[in-house]
Amino acid sequence: MRTKQQTWRTTVLALLMGVAACGGDGDGTGSRAPTAVTATTPTTITAVAGAAVTPAPAVRVVDSQGRGVSGVPVVFAVTGGGGTVTGGSVQTGADGTATAGGWTLGTVAGANTLTATVQGLTVVTFTATGTAAAAAALAEVSGDPQSGAVGSALPQPLVVRVTDANGNPVAGTTVAFAVTSGGGTVSPTSAATDAQGRASATMTLGGAVGAQTVTATVAGLPQVSFSVTATAGAAATLTKVAGDNQTARTGAAVPVAPSVRVTDQFGNPVSGVTVTFSVTSGGGSVTGGVVTTSAAGTATVGSWTLGAAAGVNTLTASAPGVASVNFTATATATSDPCTVRTPF
Structure with a gap:
């Protein structure tokens, strides 16, 4: 009988010791040494720059048996990309989980990082890509x-x-x-x-x-x-403005100095174009024969003096890259004041 009682007592003692060894924690939590920490929310995230990440980063601390360990300090800290974290220092709950209050990404689009640190354990890193918001x-x-x-x-x-x-x-x-x-x-x-x-x-x-x-x-x-x-574009056209089809005495200057205008393909006046006036028939001469067009695209010869012989005189105006134009003038003979006309 005594042997049976001793055996029973030994069995009960062993059971009690086993319960004590398990910490008396039937749900797998309690004061045990933490050996690992892992993320319980995604560690790779995409969110709008300057906005809060959802869900908030969370980790779980476990012991060597994979059971959650409560009361363990966890520090969440922003390590890249700017931004802020609230509730960054927390302790694990009954199931070994700790969650940051909130993580708001930096305002510049690109990579952001947040770490969760438990003393003595491998750091958990969360990476978020901040994207641009709506066009503003x-x-x-x-x-x-x-x-x-x-x-x-x-x-x-x-x-x-x-x-x-x-x-x-x-x-x-x-x-x-x-x-x-x-x-x-x-x-x-x-x-x-x-x-x-x-x-x-x-x-x-x-x-x-x-x-x-x-x-x-x-x-x-x-x-x-x-x-x-x-x-204005390049010179495209040279046209006569004034001074064509005049009449003057031989050896005299025409009353209106010939003038031309240079325009581009759209009819806009072209300034700075060199226009050359030259006598091409009838003799005579010019002054100011080389002229640069004005802002209005015009150029006027200094003067045109007709030749000594009565008849048609021609003056040509030319400019690089465009067709030349011709002015004509008729020279009339000058009466000899010494000539005496008789009635017979």
Whole structure:
């Protein structure tokens, strides 16, 4: 009988010791040494720059048996990309889990990192990619001011940039380009922004000299205007303005000095063109025969003196790259005051 009682007591004692060894914690929690910490929320995240990450980062601390350990201090800290964390110093709960109060990404789009640290254990790192928010601003990058000859394509494209409220480039936004004054064309008329938030178009100037305007528009945002200047093109035409078909005495200057105008292909006056006036028939002479066109595109010979013989005289005006024009004048004989006419 005593042997049976001793055996029973030994068994009960062993059971009690086993319970004590298990910490008396039937649900797998209690005061045990933490041996590992792992993330319980995704460690690779994408969110809008400047916004809070959901769900908030969380980790679980366990012992060597994989059971949660409560009361363990965990420090959550931002280690890259800017941003902030609230509730960064917490203790694990009954199941060994600790959750940061909140993690708000930095305002600059790109990589952000947050670490969860338990003393003596491997650090857990959360990585988030901050993306641009909705388009909030449209701004000119380049292309204004510039100038070019009428009818030609401007040397530089017209470039705009779309950004969000934090200044991050917004890709894939449609920008509409349109000529609003001065004529001309723009290509393309619609373009999507690239990874840098940029969209561009090339303008071909209209035929009128002066200011020309192109606008860039994104729905819901203030538009951007480009103001460019069209200048006269190359000399294309030389025309007579005044001084043709005159009559003067032989050896005398015509009363109106011949004048010409130089224009481009669109009829705009071209300044700075050298015009040469030269006598081509009838003799005679000119003064100021080489003249540069004015802002109005005109050039006027100094004077044209007809030849000594009565008859037709010709003056030619010429300029590089254009067809020349001819002026004609009739020289009439001068009466001899010493001649006495008799009635027979």
